[in-house]
Amino acid sequence: MIGYYLYFVVVDSHDILNNPYNHRIDSQSSTVIRGTIYSKNGKKLAYTDTKNTESDLTDDTREYPYGNVFSHAIGITTHGKYGLEKMCNYDLLSSQTNVISKIVDDFTDNTEKGCDVHTTLSVNIQKTAYNSLKGYKGAAFVMNPTTGEIYSMVSLPSYDPSTINDIWDQIANDPNDSRLVNRATQGKYIPGSIFKILTTLEYMRENKNYNDFSYNCNGQANFGGFSIKCFNGNSHGSETLKDAFAYSCNSAFSTIGNSLKVSKFKKTAEDLMFNQKLPLDMDYNQSVFPLDKDSTEFDITQTSIGQGKTTISPAHMAMIASAIANDGVLMKPYIVDHIESSSGNVVSYTKHEKYKTLMTKAEAKQLQEYMAAVCEYGTGRIMTNSDYSAYGKTGTAEVDKKDNVNSWFVGYAKKGKRKIAIAVVIENMPEGSNSAVNCVKEIFDSYFDKK
Structure with a gap:
């Protein structure tokens, strides 16, 4: 009982206080x-209009x-709570002022003010990402690799959000209305070729x-009863692993995938969460x-190029x-920098915290080299003449038989000491488009234009 109580106070209490079904708060x-x-x-x-707060x-x-x-x-x-309004509900409705101030407010019928939430956004x-995606379905997630701040x-x-009451009936009555879904964190997308980052890492392990890898791509790799084609059947010719990654060669990566041990591949994927x-x-x-151990050759080759039943969020x-x-x-990753009381005192703040080592430094350095090649001469070469160094992996995940794909770009960029990591997905784009990149x-x- 004592152990559970301590666990509740330390771990569960904040979640329960912020639970949308907790009407006490x-x-x-x-x-x-x-x-x-x-x-x-x-x-x-987001703020509360205080003009009429005495009565409303x-x-x-x-x-x-x-x-x-x-x-x-x-x-x-x-209509329930979402986003930071839900996550920080307790803080936003807690004044965190001193006891004397609370007593004075109670006797004078003065209203208290909840804490302010200072985010990393x-x-x-946000405006740039929103405008670049406007008109499409999709998502973007941007963070600082060095600190974990979500930008x-x-x-x-x-x-x-200001008009949610006006559109709520439409959202609630239309099962196809997905406006409330946060695709950045809740999206379950087929990754396509961005998954080749994991396939490459497993091959290296x-x-x-692996530096001796060579493959002669004629545009198609044949397996037992099926084949995997490169985009448009393009032939990439003789390739190193770096070239295959830069050109996103399906033939090479399906062959690589078919050579991997499924149990080890699964462990690496789970190492990466x-x-x-x-x-x-x-x-x-x-x-x-x-x-798993029952997966077929077809399942393995499809998974190795990011198709099949693999799903991931941006x-x-x-x-x-x-x-x-x-x-x-x-x-x-964190989105709340600090919480501040109405009197200006910092109630809590977020420290930069290492979560997990996903791979060795040597493995990361090698993937950095391959991702740089994508942006130098591969499928992301639109980044070539930028005044910052870009690293990435493009992806086109097939979603139907009409040549529509989910367009992906995953990577990071740096200039001096500044770094920014990103994942963007745009849904149902014509195959071969570079929309996400x-x-x-x-x-x-x-980002790098702003000093």
């Missing part, structure tokens, strides 16, 4: 002005200055002489690596890119 909204949510640079992302403290007074742009990151307070990066989390289609919990404090879906893929950028170490370039350009 919400009852405070009649006497406490809900705190403000700020961006990294002090811009108001309902959530209808909540204002969202950036409308659709931050909808999934910030969330809503009505960048208005500049941006965009999901489209989106909604304006099983073959110490597939089939595992993710270090996120917001709602998310776990990624799935499906191979947030998870951005974490993998972040670890590669940080020499194998994943810093715990174009979107990422816009974000990189905007």
Whole structure:
């Protein structure tokens, strides 16, 4: 009993306090002005309009200055809670003022003000990501590999939290309306060729002489009863592992995949958090690596090029890119920098924290070299003339038989001491389009242009 009590206080209590079904905390909204949510640079992302708070403290007074742009990151307070409004509900409705001030407020019928939440979100990066994705379905997740700060989390289609009451009936009655789904963390996407990062890592682990790899691509690899083709049947000719990665050669990688030990491949995937919990404090879906001892040759080859039943979210893929950028170490992602009381005192703050070593430094360095090749002469060469160094992997995941794909780019960029890691997916694009890489370039350009 004592052990459980301690566990509850340390681990579970905050989640239960923030649970949307816990009406005890919400009852405070009649006497406490809900705190403000700020961006990294002090811009108001959500606040309570205090003009009429003496007579009306309902959530209808909540204002969202950036409308659709931050909808999934910030969330809503009505019809259940989402995003930061849910995650920080307790803090936003807790004044954290001293006892004397509370007594004075009680006797004078003054309303208290909840704590303010200062986030790591960048208005500049969020706007750029949102505008580059506008008009499509998709998501972007951007973070600092060195600290773990989440700079941006965009999901489209989106909604304006200020008008949620007006559109709620439509959302609730249409099973195909997915505006409330945060695709950045809850998306279950087929990864396509971005998964070749994991296939490459496993090949390196099983073959110490991986630098001696050579493959002659004629545009197609044949297996027992089926074949795997490169995009448009293109023949890449003689390739090293670096070339195969840069050109995203399906023939080479399906052959590589077929040579791997499934049990070890699965372990590497789970080392990189597939089939595992993710270090996120917001709602998310776990990624799935499906191979096991009963998997067929077809299953294995499909999985090795990112097809089949493998699924992943942009947030998870951005974490993998972040670890590669940080020499194998994943810093715990976080979106709340600090909580501040209405009197200006810092109630709590987030420390930079190492979450896990996903790979060795040597493995990360090798993947960095391969990802640089993608942006130098491979499928991401649009990055070539940038004034920063870019590293990445493109992907086109087949989603139907009409040549539509999910377009991916995963990677990072650096300039001097500044680094930024990213994952972007755009749904149902014409095969062969470079939509995701174009979107990422816009974000990189905007980030490194700001001093």
